[in-house]
Amino acid sequence: MKPLRVALLGCGVVGTEVVRLLREQADDLAARVGVPLELAGVAVRxxxxxxxxxDRALLTTDARALVTRDDVDIVIEVIGGIEPARTLMLEAMKSGKSVISANKALLAEDGATLFAAAREYGTDLYYEASVAGAIPLLRPxxxxxxxxxxxRVLGIVNGTTNYILDQMDAHxxxxxxxxxxxxxxxxxxxDPTADVEGFDAAxxxxILAQLAFHTPVTAADVHxxxxxxxSPADVAGAKEMDCVVKLLAICERVPEAGGRNGRGVSVRVYPAMIPRTHPLASVREAYNAVFVEAESAGSLMFYGAGAGGAPTASAVLGDLVAVARNLARGTPGPVEVTYARLPVLPMGETITRYYVQLDVADRSGVLATVAEEFARNGVSIQAVRQEGLSEDAQLVVVTHRAPDAALSATVQGLRRLDIVREVASVMRVEGEE
Incomplete structure (x- = not known):
């Protein structure tokens, strides 16, 4: 049968691995797809x-000409960023090409445009490599x-921050x-900003929330x-609670009161304490892991390497085989539908728990005054621990679940009390439901 020809946009760490796998596994890939796969060209700067x-003969600087060539069937985009990636992917789909992408930034900012183009032109758009590297997560x-x-979807989706927090905890x-x-x-x-400030995880x-809840969600919607x-104090406080600090991505459907249907969705990324008994607590170094909780399937966990050239290329090749099979059969794969269109709720409405550590004056009535501030904002206290004497007195408060706005107002109120020298640590607590 006629080979399917592949155009590659970008040839950095991931792109080079894709070329290697296409070359080394050519026979196996042909057997799995049913037709040979050939590399038609590689667009580079x-x-x-x-x-x-x-092969240098495959290289070109004219990416647009490559993606619109008549002899190209599939386009793989691994250049990243918003432009020119978006324009090139749209041009490819308009030309009848199926597209595979690892571009989380673009899919999170303007996935709706890409999905609409795939529907309009009857092409595939696959992007397993955009989240959690080699972990098969999006296709499930x-x-x-x-x-x-x-x-609910709860997980560690950024290896850099997990490595940093693991080193702070373990060493x-x-x-x-x-x-x-x-x-x-x-x-x-x-420049680690995208990782350590949470942009990558957001x-x-x-992307996870859009797939899980069939509703439009962009990175700008994510808290x-x-x-x-x-700080080391946050990590030490977590240890005292037999917890560990992780940067978590949390996407959950917020049900209507007394109902099953969603009132909205909550999508957020932040560092939080989780119990060491929770499976996510044992995810070490630069690995990723994601929990998916579904009504009938229950709790599912996906774990593995979340980044790197070879793992990401593995996810790209998985998508390539799926898309090639669809083309060989003449039938496109599934297209995203956002029929639910649930609103993304503000962070203030999210129900969370807090760990609050205070440096306080060691005098009578401190605990009562602090407890009154929590009560004033409608936040119930689960546990209190007081340590030290005189200038070194510390008060640790762990709350029950409450709206995040109420917890935030409580912390602001505590900062205004004359008996509170410093709010030394504030962190949300997850994973104990």
């Missing part, structure tokens, strides 16, 4: 750069669980020291907090 194992949400009612490292270690190992970029959370303010 600097064709003179040496790329091991890549997109296909395996499409007949179920997903209630007592400070944030800056752990970040330098991550950079030395290649886990963090020279983009992935938007985002990074880990740059996580």
């Amino acid at each position: 600097r064709p003179d750069r040496v790329r091991a194992g890549v 949400l997109r296909e395996s669980l499409v007949g179920d009612h997903v209630q 007592g490292a400070g944030f800056n020291e752990a970040l330098e270690g991550a950079q030395a190992l290649g886990y963090a970029e020279a 983009a992935k959370a938007a 985002r907090e990074g880990i740059t303010e996580v």
Whole structure:
């Protein structure tokens, strides 16, 4: 049968691995698809750069011409960013090409436009590699669980921050020291802002929420907090509670009162304490793990390498086989539907728990005054611990679940009390429901 021809946009770490796998596994891929796969061309910005194992005759700087060529059937986009990736992907689909992408930023910002183009032109758009690297996560949400009612997605989706927090917990490292270690190992970029400030995780959370709840969600809808303010005191406080600090992406359907249907969805990224008995607590170094909770399937956990050239290329090749099979059969795969169109609820309406550590004056009535501030905002206290004497007195309060707005107002009120010298640590607590 006639081979299916593949155009590759970008040939960095991931793109080079894709080329290698296409070459080394050519026979196996042909057997799995039913037709041979051939690399038609590779669009790059600097064709003179040496790329091991890549035929220089395939390189071109004219990406638009490549994606609209009549002899190209599938386009793989691994250049990242918003433009020119969006324009090139739209041009490819308009030309009848199916598209595979690892571009989380674009899918989180303007996935709706890409999905609409796929529907309009009858092409495939697959993007397993955009979230959690090699972990097969999006396809189960997109296909395996499409007949179920997903209630919650909770996970660690950024390996850089997980490595940093793991080093702070396991070895007592400070944030800056752990970040330098991550950079030395290649886990963090020279400019780590996208990772440590939570932008990367927020983009992935938007993609997960859109698939899980069939509703439009963009990165701008996601409440985002990074880990740059996580201190050794926060990590030590977590240990005292037999917890560990993780940067979590949380997407959940918020039901109507007394009903099953969603009132809205909550999508957020922030560092939180989770019990060491929780499976996510044991996710170490730069690994990722995601829990999916569904009405009928129950709790499912996906774990593995969340980044890197080879793992990401593995996810790209998985999508390539799926798309190629669809083309060989003449039938496109599933297209995203956002029929639910649930509103994304503001963070203030999210129900959470807090851990609050206060440096207080050691005099009578302190505990009663602090408890009164919690009660004034309608926040119930689960546990209180007081330590030290005189100038070193500390009060640790753990709350029951309450609206985040009420908890935030409580913390602001505590900062205004003359008996509170400092609100030393504030962190949400997850994973104990």
